[in-house]
Amino acid sequence: MSAxxxxxxxxxxxxxxxxxxxxxxxxxxxxxxxxxQWLEDVAWAHSAALGLGPAQYEALGHGMVVRQHELNxxxxxxxxxxxxLGTWLTGADKLTLQRxxxxxxxxxxQTVFRGRSEFVCVDIAQGRVRRMPPEFVQAYSGALVLDAR
Numbered sequence: 001m002s003a004x005x006x007x008x009x010x011x012x013x014x015x016x017x018x019x020x021x022x023x024x025x026x027x028x029x030x031x032x033x034x035x036x037q038w039l040e041d042v043a044w045a046h047s048a049a050l051g052l053g054p055a056q057y058e059a060l061g062h063g064m065v066v067r068q069h070e071l072n073x074x075x076x077x078x079x080x081x082x083x084x085l086g087t088w089l090t091g092a093d094k095l096t097l098q099r100x101x102x103x104x105x106x107x108x109x110q111t112v113f114r115g116r117s118e119f120v121c122v123d124i125a126q127g128r129v130r131r132m133p134p135e136f137v138q139a140y141s142g143a144l145v146l147d148a149r
Contacts, residue, residue: 005084005104008114009145012086012102013046019081029076035113039069039101042085043117046099050139057124060133064097064119075105075112082106088145094131096120097140 017038025031047053047064057063077083084104091098096118103113121132132140 005086005106005109006111007086007104008102008111009088009090009100011145012088013042013049014087015042015045015085017041017083017085019077019079019083021079024079027076029078032071032073035071035073035103035115036069038085038103039087039115039117042087042101043099046087046089046143050143052136052139056135060135061124062121062130062133062136063124064136065122066117067096067120068118070116072114073112074114075110077103077105077112083112089140089143090116090145092132092137092140092144094137095129097132 015038019030023030023034044053082105084106086102086104088100089097090100097120099117099119101113101115101117102111104110105112120129121136122128123130
């Protein structure tokens, strides 16, 4: 299904979600905080697919933490709607990683959300910024997608 959608970049890592009652707020649409959780969910799913899940972060003693989010809510989503969450790695250096997101409603193919996150590598025990271990560099750099927008 996600191949038929109009993605900003080629070959997104995707995750399907359905807007559930617990996602809805007083305004009868998906609460903004839910989108932030979805960013984390699809980012972790992508990272794990690249071989770097929480267990590997622990074993290597390093992790990627958010330095900055940019969130663009384009259209409201409502109870029962089906969405495909897409993400790409769009930049990496020795310390940082950039990730872009696009969420599409499957019923009408409309992009409802776009976002960007910048992550920085930290030593888990000390909480200090550190260079990415070679395993991070290899997995993340190998998955970079050029910015097509």
